[in-house]
Amino acid sequence: MALLWAAGGPAQAQDAAPNDPAAAARIAAxxxxxxxxxxxxxDGAASRVKALTQTVRAFEAGLRAMRVGLRGAAIQEQAVAGDLASREEEIAQLLGVLSSIGATPGPVTLLHPAGPVGTARSGMILADVTPALNARAAQxxxxxxxxxxxxxxxxSAADTLAEGLASAQAARAALSQAIADRTDLPRRFTEDPVKTALLIASAESLDGFASGxxxxxxxxxPGSLPGIEDRKGQLPLPVQxxxxxxxxxxxxxxxxxxxxVMAAPPRAVVTTPAAATLRYHGPLLDYGNVAILEPQAGILLVFAGMDVVYGQIGQVLPGGSPVGLMAGVGRSGTDNDDEIVPSELLEAATEWTQTLYIEVRQDNTAVDPALWFKTDKDE
Known part of the structure; x- marks a missing residue:
């Protein structure tokens, strides 16, 4: 069920927010x-890592939808407040008239200096004006x-968002622990840390590093995984x-x-598009934290710019497995990004504040990722 919300919920909230922020907030809740x-x-899932990965993504979708609803409510509130502020003089005059009518004793309002005829005429005028005054007052x-x-x-939405953020943090922590506890993944090789350090120190480019x-x-x-040739152009992007x-x-x-380069939400989980060997993960050059996956011999998938990376070099990761988390709005490596609704999200009308670089290398030559990933629409 959470997956259904993750797939369709944010779009529903986006559609509802401009006209009905309450509906958007309800969808998000x-x-x-x-x-x-x-x-x-x-906890009871057969594959806890898989279940928690889906849960984290469901929270990502819900939190984005709630921010959409909050943003819509804030925009609408500003519009209403601005409308009332622009009508201050009119409102003051209306309140003055209504107050004077309400404060005048009934018999006095029925008298007119011109006598009965004047009184009749003033009564007719008052009868005509009163509905308009009442309508303006009702408006x-x-x-x-x-x-x-x-x-x-x-x-109310901010309170719900705060609870959701806390639960999302708990889900991410549980996911990290589940990954650390995982012992069932096959391993194609072990890493030589000395050679890894020498390769990092000597590499001047991603090309040079990948070739070594x-x-x-x-x-x-020996051997290779089944490969991804039959899924060329249909691989899911690694991040929402x-x-x-x-x-x-x-x-x-x-x-x-x-x-x-993909724009992604804060703390979004990055996953493997297909089963792949984790060839490397960690800091590299000016790319930040990098994960390099090998879904088949001769093809490398490079994901760069994550805040946290998961897994052990040499492990074979199933498709959809988490390989890292994007950074938050606040300090890198912390959850201080969760300030209910950061001002930049409200003002910029976007929650896509992080960037992930994706490169595909075939026979050690970079090729357009659009040839492999399904990129015909925003994810």
Whole structure:
């Protein structure tokens, strides 16, 4: 059930938020409730790592949807408040008229200096004006009630978001522990740490490092995994996010790379698109934390820019296994990014604050990842 929410919930919340922030918040709350239920059931799952990975992704979707709802409520509140502020003079005049009418004794309002005829005419005028005054007062009352409801909605949604963030942190911690406790994965080779250190120190580029990866393997089992040739162009992207730059597109500094850059949410989990051998993980050059996967002989998948990396070099990871987490909005390596709704998320109208670099290397030559991954739409 959590997977269904993860797949469709954020889009539903995005559609609902502009017109009905309450509906978006309700959708998000249901998503977070499903994710919490999945977290409770993960302990009994046959594959705890898989169950927790799905749970973390369900929380990611729910938290994004809740931020969408909160952002919609904040925008609508600003619009209502701005409308009321622009009508201050009109509101003051209306309140003055209503107050004067309410404070005047009934018999006095029925008298007029011009006598009975003047009194009749003033009564007719008052009868015509009163409905309009009442309508304006009702409209004002409705706007004030809307403003109050939006503020209450934001507080309620913020409380739900805080609970969801705490549960998401618990799910990530449980996932990290489950990965550390996992002992059932096959291992194709062991790593020579000295050779790894020498390769890192001597590498001047990703090309050079990738070409020397075979040097760090000790007692490698011959052969290859079944491979991914039959899934070319259909591999799922490793993180829930959207394509920011495609292969060969220059960044703000004018630098081009042969891979793609994905924008992803804070603390998003990065997973293997297919079963693969973990050839390397750790810091590398200026790429940050890197994971290099080998789904078949001659093909390498490079994921760079994560805050946390999982697994042991030489392990064979099943498809959909977590290989790392993106950084948060706050300090790297902490969960201080979870400040309910960071101001930059509200102001920029986006929660995609982290970037993951994805490169595919075939026979030690970089190729366009779009040839292998399903990138025809934002993920």
């Amino acid at each position: 249901e998503m977070l409730g499903e994710a919490t239920h999945a977290l409770d059931e993960a 004002l009352r409705a706007r004030l009630e809307e403003l109050s409801a939006l503020r209450a909605l934001q507080q 990866l075979s040097q760090i393997a000790v007692d490698e089992t 996010g959207r394509i920011l730059r495609r292969a060969g597109e220059a960044d703000a500094a004018g630098i081009t790379r042969p891979g793609i």
